[in-house]
Amino acid sequence: MSRRPPSEFSFSRRALLQRTLLGAAALGLVGCDRLSENDAVISLLDSAETLNLKTQRLLAGRESLAVEYPASMISPVFRPNGTVDPQTELYRQLAANDFADWRLTVGGLVRTPLELSLSTLRGMPSRTQITRHDCVEGWSAIGQWSGPVLGDILEQAGVHDSARYVVFHCMDQLDGQHDYYESIDMVEAFHPQTLLAHSLNDEPLPVGNGAPLRLRVERQLGYKMAKYLKGITLVEHFDDIQGGKGGYWEDRGYTWYAGI
Ligand SMILES: Nc1nc2c(c(=O)[nH]1)N[C@H]1C(S)=C(S)[C@@H](COP(=O)(O)O)O[C@H]1N2
Ligand SMILES: [Mo]
Numbered sequence: 001m002s003r004r005p006p007s008e009f010s011f012s013r014r015a016l017l018q019r020t021l022l023g024a025a026a027l028g029l030v031g032c033d034r035l036s037e038n039d040a041v042i043s044l045l046d047s048a049e050t051l052n053l054k055t056q057r058l059l060a061g062r063e064s065l066a067v068e069y070p071a072s073m074i075s076p077v078f079r080p081n082g083t084v085d086p087q088t089e090l091y092r093q094l095a096a097n098d099f100a101d102w103r104l105t106v107g108g109l110v111r112t113p114l115e116l117s118l119s120t121l122r123g124m125p126s127r128t129q130i131t132r133h134d135c136v137e138g139w140s141a142i143g144q145w146s147g148p149v150l151g152d153i154l155e156q157a158g159v160h161d162s163a164r165y166v167v168f169h170c171m172d173q174l175d176g177q178h179d180y181y182e183s184i185d186m187v188e189a190f191h192p193q194t195l196l197a198h199s200l201n202d203e204p205l206p207v208g209n210g211a212p213l214r215l216r217v218e219r220q221l222g223y224k225m226a227k228y229l230k231g232i233t234l235v236e237h238f239d240d241i242q243g244g245k246g247g248y249w250e251d252r253g254y255t256w257y258a259g260i
Helices: 008-026 039-060 089-096 118-123 150-157
Strands: 103-108 114-117 127-134 140-147 165-170 181-185 195-197 214-216 229-235
Touching (some): 114 118, 150 195
Parallel strands (some): 103 229
């Protein structure tokens, strides 16, 4: 377990953001489903975003690790949030067969597109980490995640130099129309704690938490951690994907860089 001392700046910025969000959540003003209606919170997040990305990279470093916790601190229940049981036809069919026919596709700006089965992913070298998940709604949970490091999969696919982002495509739709999706940049994609998790607390990932596979990006807020993955694409730009802001919630007002 390692804990890096927070820099004064990122600490106070984080504290401010947390106070604002928690205060707003306590007043019932925001939730993951209602934040997009709150202009004040969104403009606060927006103005802090660029500064946050730059300061975090500058002060904490590209490779700085998120805090990892001892097993004794694992939350008894890891609260499922957002979609908890996808109702799309695709998901229901794959789940009915225990995801035996599910494949993770890796495509876009890669030399070798991949189609990985759950057993292939489970057989790959993996990393296990106990981390804290912070949702913008104001709750946290500590869980142990295991799965291959995303960077290893990207190495296998061979990423073109022109690729700038990794986009994660999901099998669920919160609004019954648009697939949940997310994106991260290459620094985040090749970070040693960025995993494609197939297990939570030594058990196969439960449906509530994103079965069969979900992203873990430990230095950012919960909404970045796409659940119910079906595909990954390497892209140069994401403005032509759905609303163009790089994620389901980003298209509805959340900031793209959600550093904690
Ligand atoms: N596909 C998908 N991924 C998602 C969501 C979702 O609704 N659908 N919700 C996000 C939000 S807001 C949070 S806080 C976390 C919740 O993860 P959990 O269900 O394991 O708690 O998943 C994120 N990833
Ligand atoms: Mo969230």
